[in-house]
Amino acid sequence: MDSIRRLGNSHRWSDVVIHRGVARWVEVAADMSVDSRSQIGQVLQQIDDTLVQIGSSKQDLLQIQIYLADLAEISILNDVWDSWVPAGHAPIRVCVQAGLGTGCRVEMIITAAVPEES
Amino acid sequence: MDSIRRLGNSHRWSDVVIHRGVARWVEVAADMSVDSRSQIGQVLQQIDDTLVQIGSSKQDLLQIQIYLADLAEISILNDVWDSWVPAGHAPIRVCVQAGLGTGCRVEMIITAAVPEES
Amino acid sequence: MDSIRRLGNSHRWSDVVIHRGVARWVEVAADMSVDSRSQIGQVLQQIDDTLVQIGSSKQDLLQIQIYLADLAEISILNDVWDSWVPAGHAPIRVCVQAGLGTGCRVEMIITAAVPEES
Numbered sequence: 001m002d003s004i005r006r007l008g009n010s011h012r013w014s015d016v017v018i019h020r021g022v023a024r025w026v027e028v029a030a031d032m033s034v035d036s037r038s039q040i041g042q043v044l045q046q047i048d049d050t051l052v053q054i055g056s057s058k059q060d061l062l063q064i065q066i067y068l069a070d071l072a073e074i075s076i077l078n079d080v081w082d083s084w085v086p087a088g089h090a091p092i093r094v095c096v097q098a099g100l101g102t103g104c105r106v107e108m109i110i111t112a113a114v115p116e117e118s
Numbered sequence: 119m120d121s122i123r124r125l126g127n128s129h130r131w132s133d134v135v136i137h138r139g140v141a142r143w144v145e146v147a148a149d150m151s152v153d154s155r156s157q158i159g160q161v162l163q164q165i166d167d168t169l170v171q172i173g174s175s176k177q178d179l180l181q182i183q184i185y186l187a188d189l190a191e192i193s194i195l196n197d198v199w200d201s202w203v204p205a206g207h208a209p210i211r212v213c214v215q216a217g218l219g220t221g222c223r224v225e226m227i228i229t230a231a232v233p234e235e236s
Numbered sequence: 237m238d239s240i241r242r243l244g245n246s247h248r249w250s251d252v253v254i255h256r257g258v259a260r261w262v263e264v265a266a267d268m269s270v271d272s273r274s275q276i277g278q279v280l281q282q283i284d285d286t287l288v289q290i291g292s293s294k295q296d297l298l299q300i301q302i303y304l305a306d307l308a309e310i311s312i313l314n315d316v317w318d319s320w321v322p323a324g325h326a327p328i329r330v331c332v333q334a335g336l337g338t339g340c341r342v343e344m345i346i347t348a349a350v351p352e353e354s
Binding site: 122124128129130131132133134135138142143144185216217218219225227 | 329
């Protein structure tokens, strides 16, 4: 069995799970009291932070699955996203509307390549 | 090409697909005539059963993506989940509300590490 | 770090991302002016086309995650799907209702095994 690396201190879930060179994690905005644009910006910044934490980079993103509370806000998402996503190294992306928790405007599931520990 | 192992007898889908040490499968409650708490309990028990079947364990779960028919029932989910999820070895988890089939209160997509056949 | 192969020319996303023998991509119908049955047929045909493009095959599909704009159309999906999915080599499948873009009746996230470049 290959080793599994888990980050985070919650009993309920791991913040990040890494297995066979692939990291998986979920992000919602740390501060949900703000509007959609701010929540999207926070989530993308949190992705950057997690990538640094696991020794990966924005160029190594494989897949981002996005849930918006209101799909009408996809133009806001695209606006913030387009200035964030690395040219020539974009992940695949899917974005649909789903029911999210109170105050939550956006939730993302991220899959990224990471170097394996030697 | 690495080998792909498929379990199940349906024409429409495989019950489990295993590739490169990663198993993927979907669970809904076998008995959907019961309430949400019972359906959630069934799904988690079915995950346990599948883990045994594929030679994996609850400590090897990587990711669980949850759809609830009604996100208001997340407190019921958390209650059942918290006594099920293995301390220190939790998968990542995402839970949103989506439209599910008639009578279905919860659906989960599971990703788990499995030992490779030697 | 293992190599990552990306297909497509969009700044916003990659059409396909391949890493460690696993390809990930998203399909919506190229022509959304048509009805659900036609959109589903298009998406499955587009999957076939992408499989050829990446040197994989329908027998190598691992997981297909389906979003329908209206879950009442799952019978149409099943009808088209059943004559498309390869007997004995089906992927796992999950299908829920979510809010999709204007005119879009179906969206699929595909995971497939691919031979690694030598």
